[in-house]
Amino acid sequence: MIHGGDVLTYKHLYDGEIMDFSSNINPLGYPACLKEAIFSGLDEITRYPDIKYRRLRKNIGEYLGCSPDEVIVGNGAVEIIDGIVSMFNRVVVVVPCFMEYILRPGVLGKEVVKVGLNEDFSINEVALLDVVREGDLILLGNPNNPTGKRIDKDILIRIQKCAEERGAFLLLDEAFYEFCPLDYDSIELFSGSKNVCIIRAATKFFGLPGIRLGYAYADKSIVKSFDQRALPWSINAFADAASNCIFKDKDFIEKSKKYIDEQRRYVTSELKKIKTIRIFETSTNFMLIKLLKGNEDDIFEFMIKRGIMIRKASSFYGLDKSYVRIAIKDGERNKYLVECFKEY
Amino acid sequence: MIHGGDVLTYKHLYDGEIMDFSSNINPLGYPACLKEAIFSGLDEITRYPDIKYRRLRKNIGEYLGCSPDEVIVGNGAVEIIDGIVSMFNRVVVVVPCFMEYILRPGVLGKEVVKVGLNEDFSINEVALLDVVREGDLILLGNPNNPTGKRIDKDILIRIQKCAEERGAFLLLDEAFYEFCPLDYDSIELFSGSKNVCIIRAATKFFGLPGIRLGYAYADKSIVKSFDQRALPWSINAFADAASNCIFKDKDFIEKSKKYIDEQRRYVTSELKKIKTIRIFETSTNFMLIKLLKGNEDDIFEFMIKRGIMIRKASSFYGLDKSYVRIAIKDGERNKYLVECFKEY
Numbered sequence: 010m011i012h013g014g015d016v017l018t019y020k021h022l023y024d025g026e027i028m029d030f031s032s033n034i035n036p037l038g039y040p041a042c043l044k045e046a047i048f049s050g051l052d053e054i055t056r057y058p059d060i061k062y063r064r065l066r067k068n069i070g071e072y073l074g075c076s077p078d079e080v081i082v083g084n085g086a087v088e089i090i091d092g093i094v095s096m097f098n099r100v101v102v103v104v105p106c107f108m109e110y111i112l113r114p115g116v117l118g119k120e121v122v123k124v125g126l127n128e129d130f131s132i133n134e135v136a137l138l139d140v141v142r143e144g145d146l147i148l149l150g151n152p153n154n155p156t157g158k159r160i161d162k163d164i165l166i167r168i169q170k171c172a173e174e175r176g177a178f179l180l181l182d183e184a185f186y187e188f189c190p191l192d193y194d195s196i197e198l199f200s201g202s203k204n205v206c207i208i209r210a211a212t213k214f215f216g217l218p219g220i221r222l223g224y225a226y227a228d229k230s231i232v233k234s235f236d237q238r239a240l241p242w243s244i245n246a247f248a249d250a251a252s253n254c255i256f257k258d259k260d261f262i263e264k265s266k267k268y269i270d271e272q273r274r275y276v277t278s279e280l281k282k283i284k285t286i287r288i289f290e291t292s293t294n295f296m297l298i299k300l301l302k303g304n305e306d307d308i309f310e311f312m313i314k315r316g317i318m319i320r321k322a323s324s325f326y327g328l329d330k331s332y333v334r335i336a337i338k339d340g341e342r343n344k345y346l347v348e349c350f351k352e353y
Numbered sequence: 354m355i356h357g358g359d360v361l362t363y364k365h366l367y368d369g370e371i372m373d374f375s376s377n378i379n380p381l382g383y384p385a386c387l388k389e390a391i392f393s394g395l396d397e398i399t400r401y402p403d404i405k406y407r408r409l410r411k412n413i414g415e416y417l418g419c420s421p422d423e424v425i426v427g428n429g430a431v432e433i434i435d436g437i438v439s440m441f442n443r444v445v446v447v448v449p450c451f452m453e454y455i456l457r458p459g460v461l462g463k464e465v466v467k468v469g470l471n472e473d474f475s476i477n478e479v480a481l482l483d484v485v486r487e488g489d490l491i492l493l494g495n496p497n498n499p500t501g502k503r504i505d506k507d508i509l510i511r512i513q514k515c516a517e518e519r520g521a522f523l524l525l526d527e528a529f530y531e532f533c534p535l536d537y538d539s540i541e542l543f544s545g546s547k548n549v550c551i552i553r554a555a556t557k558f559f560g561l562p563g564i565r566l567g568y569a570y571a572d573k574s575i576v577k578s579f580d581q582r583a584l585p586w587s588i589n590a591f592a593d594a595a596s597n598c599i600f601k602d603k604d605f606i607e608k609s610k611k612y613i614d615e616q617r618r619y620v621t622s623e624l625k626k627i628k629t630i631r632i633f634e635t636s637t638n639f640m641l642i643k644l645l646k647g648n649e650d651d652i653f654e655f656m657i658k659r660g661i662m663i664r665k666a667s668s669f670y671g672l673d674k675s676y677v678r679i680a681i682k683d684g685e686r687n688k689y690l691v692e693c694f695k696e697y
Contacts, residue, residue, distance in 0.1 A: 017405075057356075221588075249563075
């Protein structure tokens with residue numbers, strides 16, 4: 010199990026609908042305006058998508074606070090990761106991290122340098138910067154997956170500066186950005202920097218993993234290089250149409266942020282009371298948990314029998330079978346999850 | 354202009370809706386059942402698509418007449434081309450051909466060997482087989498784009514045999530297959546061969562370029578290799594949902610084939626009468642035309658002023674400015690196109 014969300018594979022183990030705590034999607038679903046956008050997309054699917062994605066880039070640029078020609082678009086965030094990785098020879102990652110940071114370079118025949126995180130899963134700045142050299146790509150999740158940790162602002166600035174000095178490039182995967190308390194906006198922070206690309210996505214926060222829409226901020230020159238290598242028409246007409254409305258739905262955005270914040274506090278405070286697990290404070294809508302008794306297989310089986318699918322975490326490089334990851338979902342389900350944890 | 358369909362770029366040149374004769378989509382649109390499938394897709398976009406695409410492969414397998422584990426799926430046919438090309442070091446193509454057959458190997462750092470077609474754009478079997486050697490990928494459009502020519506069955510069988518003997522691989526791009534008169538089904542022909550992959554797509558015949566759904570038949574071992582390199586979740590939830598209905602719509606399929614056949618005959622016979630152009634007989638829903646007077650720029654400008662966008666063909670390797678490509682569309686538009694050609 011490299012990725013969460015694969016409910017189908019475990020369907021036979023529970024008589025009823027399985028609650029998917031293994032993938033980290035907004036529990037409030039998608040913005041209500043989407044349905045209409047999809048109907049308008051129906052008129053557009055008989056044509057090829059605009060090969061230059063002009064409207065899409067404009068909508069995203071307005072949302073991110075950058076110009077359309079500073080926008081990279083992709084068939085999900087993972088296509089952007091892949092495209093950027095393909096431009097470099099060596100990739101520096103911290104572990105544990107999203108497995109695609111290691112898998113994609115592998116597929117593309119790139120060398121991967123893995124740097125361990127601190128014991129509390131914060132970044133080990135010294136160890137990281139120690140290995141960075143000219144031409145490297147530093148690829149960091151912010152917040153990181155599966156740990157849920159945002160990178161400290163000052164540390165991030167120092168990493169970017171150091172990368173710049175050494176002729177390295179910094180790729181930040183911020184697919185979970187909107188779930189985090191507003192500390193800093195890295196696009197604002199690094200606006201104008203030529204050695205940074207910052208990925209965001211509709212997948213998680215806008216509740217649309219099925220629509221496949223990833224996007225990123227980068228300097229125009231990087232956007233151009235990316236586009237020269239990209240497959241034509243990689244974004245479907247529905248994702249293109251959705252961009253006309255989802256980013257403007259301030260209500261949905263505010264409501265979701267507030268809701269996740271409340272639920273994160275609730276789940277954190279409740280799970281903290283349980284003595285047989287150790288939780289790691291998270292900035293986002295998922296949480297890494299260390300089991301002090303038993304292992305991921307025991308608890309996975311225990312939970313699936315109760316209609317809950319959690320994420321075993323040993324498939325993340327650097328974690329053993331004593332870790333699992335859960336998502337923060339809606340109040341009722343979170344309550345049920347907490348109860349099951351207590352029972353376990 | 355590497356690809357057709359970019360109406361947006363020329364929008365300002367005509368006061369009204371431009372008829373797009375530059376891209377080759379079914380003029381009857383998409384199967385009526387699609388709308389309902391899209392609505393059901395709306396329920397599915399809040400989940401990740403099945404990472405293994407079990408339902409999708411089953412639906413496609415039934416349509417193609419092969420088993421689900423012999424099905425490759427991709428974000429459009431072009432993603433499958435890219436994935437297969439990435440497995441080989443050298444790619445043999447015939448020219449002119451779809452430009453992505455040359456561009457994608459270029460992006461991936463592969464050597465491309467270009468073999469010229471005969472004067473009537475049929476395959477030069479001797480010249481082609483002369484260059485093929487162990488480990489090569491032979492990549493052929495069938496029918497070829499922009500020429501509209503199907504490969505003769507006996508020649509195709511000999512190419513596949515020769516490839517097999519020399520340890521080369523044959524990739525057939527049959528994105529326009531359903532538009533062609535039923536001569537042979539290459540999937541049936543090469544069923545069981547380990548050195549063949551045959552691409553089909555929902556893009557053209559099912560009128561769905563915006564939905565991004567390409568698929569292919571290949572031996573299980575090839576499917577497995579492909580999947581190991583493929584990006585996760587590359588097909589969106591709507592394309593997945595659409596597969597539940599479009600392939601079963603026999604009425605749409607039969608009607609479209611009959612309609613295109615009629616319209617192809619009509620356009621062919623009418624354009625044949627014009628002395629200043631030479632047409633090349635086509636098996637499919639587009640046609641290559643040689644201008645005996647003037648060049649592609651003149652006629653493009655002439656046509657766009659009349660609200661028609663045709664495809665300049667000099668961007669196809671091996672063609673000069675004396676060629677254009679047109680699509681076969683619905684009766685009324687085809688009539689208008691013929692009139693404009695006569696006027697020109």
